[in-house]
Amino acid sequence: DGGITQSPKYLFRKEGQNVTLSCEQNLNHDAMYWYRQDPGQGLRLIYYSQIVNDFQKGDIAEGYSVSREKKESFPLTVTSAQKNPTAFYLCASSVRVASVSTDTQYFGPGTRLTVL
């Protein structure tokens, strides 16, 4: 089965701790993305990567970090610098690096992070 997996599904963190969310895809997609979803605010882009060993900040990157050492993996670290980390985090991937049109993004099942 091809798809995107995120783990864990639920994550609890104490204030001041860093935590890493996993995202893996076996779709052979080049591009991967992290979004944050809050009630009433829709999805907001945190970071994205269009190729291995390269990534760019999205609209709300402060307090987050990522790495892209392998094509199939794009982990997100929520650091203690993130002031309001409680949210639903979604990972997505899409085919292309270079194209004349936007490619469809496919999403994982999400991780709900709660800071205690």
Add this chain to the structure above:
Amino acid sequence: SQELEQSPQSLIVQEGKNLTINCTSSKTLYGLYWYKQKYGEGLIFLMMLQKGGEEKSHEKITAKLDEKKQQSSLHITASQPSHAGIYLCGADARGGATNKLIFGTGTLLAVQP
């Protein structure tokens, strides 16, 4: 900055009724996506529209993009409980081919049996 407005914010319909959800932008849309989300789960891709006037259908769901490429509608015919969920529109509105999407805030649909 580009924003997508969805209307209505929420909708309750009786099973078997038709309904329409709208997604509106103040700027031209380059690639308009419709997704469905069950609460606490990931987004499921429904359809993508690119050309002005384009219309696509899948089972009982039809999506249209207007000629000016600034508004899209999602129409569900003869709604069923399985259609319940949150519908989100997403668009690449930053000049095309950037693959960065912005999203509307979603429309919550409930279908009463």
